Amino acid sequence: MAEELLKEVALGPESQVLTMNKYCVNGFKFQIEEVSRNKKTNNSGVYIQGDVDGTGQTIEYYGVIQKIIKVRYSGWPKKKIVLFWCEWFDPSHRGTKMDHQHNITKVKHTRKYRNYDPFIIAQNAKQVYYASYPLRRDKADWWVVIKSKSVGRTKIDNVLDVAYQNDVAIVQQEVEVELETPLQHPQHILEEVSDELLNVGEEISENEKNESFDDEE
Template sequence: MGIRPALHPTVVRGKTCLPSACFSMTRSEKQNFCKVLSRVKVPDGYSSNISRCVKVKNHKIYGLKSHDCHILMQQLLPLAIRRTLPKKVSSVLVELSKFFRELCTKVGSVEEYGKLKAQIAITLRHLERIFPPSFFDIMVHLPIHLADEAKVAGPVQYRWMYPIERFRIKDIDIRSKTQNSGVVVTAKTSSFASSKDKNPIVGDVSYFGNVVDVVELDYYGGRKVALFKCDWIDINSNRGTKKDELGFTLVNPSCLLKTEEPFILASQAIQVFYVEDPVETDWHAVVFTKPRDLYDMDEVANVGDLLMEDNTTNLQQFMDNEDDVRDNVPEIMLNSPVNIIDVGAENNESDDEDDDEYDN
């Protein structure tokens, strides 16, 4: 059956004991997985209310629409598994979600789709090292052909609806089932090594926050300019923002930046939404969105410009450093013992018989 030796069943006191594989979850991990999905608040038009489809106590998800499955696979699954599964498993599933996000971008080139086809082959190989052979039916191997379809038919994104950008203030989000106040703005900022540094380094810095008020400036001639007043999160490392091992950007909304310039132009704002961490509840993962009417018409197609930041992971490091068996997950005990056959020994005997026949 191709089962690894560490996962072979053993007989303990007349009962068959099945070790828990690395992709198994404890009861608390299943609850954390479902809690992330049940508490998520997405922007208007982003998806249906997925939280209604999640039953935390029963550890079940049902009633998803087809577009909800796209959102779950591309965006929400990595956020739910990052705190529930070992890095060996979660890193591979994050890479799988990354493949679907890149495949569904609005702009792509033949060269980039070729890279995606090569990358998904590596990802599927890592999946084969984790999950049992029975998991790999025809549907699991279909992604290897999706990049070729995109070469012929164009970007996959245009085959279903995507969100229309809409902003609201934070107070409305608190009472609503959706979340529309999250913003990020990228600014050129000078970084100094010390107070005596006369050669600052200028670079792009991302500021995350929430819209708390919308101000409209009226000028003569009917000209109007919209401004967003925001609560900005402290960008100091490990205080207000940080990155985890899987590359997710995390922010702490309770650590605000003290600034006398809380306003930005509405045209400068990029919408994001925040998903609460199930373990460190003060921290929230950042998920990037794109308005439906925005097109990235660069000279070179940027497939890496994702709805969520690129989560670069060292897959080989996680694959080599973790075991195939989870010690903290209870083993499965069967009341009746199962006849355990040493397949390796049988294969050796059959090989010896074949050799004898060949010699004769």
């Protein structure tokens, strides 16, 4: 089965491909730039993490989706893959700047990535929004990158320990056994109650009876 699958993929995709204007994946709704251009919400911004550079930092590529393509392969089971055709900004320090103090990333939208590598797999994409500087003419070529949060997903940094039901049942059983056990002296010494304590108890009972009789009168 695995060999047949590899052969079908090696033969290449079908001649006909399907193009789309939008595609939902990873909790994001992506759209091509042409569709998002005249809308209030822009969903064409995308970024993906690349390799590690010489300084040990992971390179992040920021771009804009131009086309969404679905490629199908022949054979059974049916196989398909969705690709984003993107126009990338220059990932070098001339086109992408990081302000680590304020945690801000800026891209120069007038400077493009020189290499021809437009395609990414849709499942690897994350969404961003680009905000301009409306009051700064000297920064008209720069956009601030705002990373979008996926819908219906929650990112958890700290995971709490799981409490297993079996452990809870064992603890409850031990507590019940301890409550059923009668209280005893640790050295099994039985103490006798003196007659004075018994007389005091009888006097208290007589006083309670007299108080209740007075209340009835």
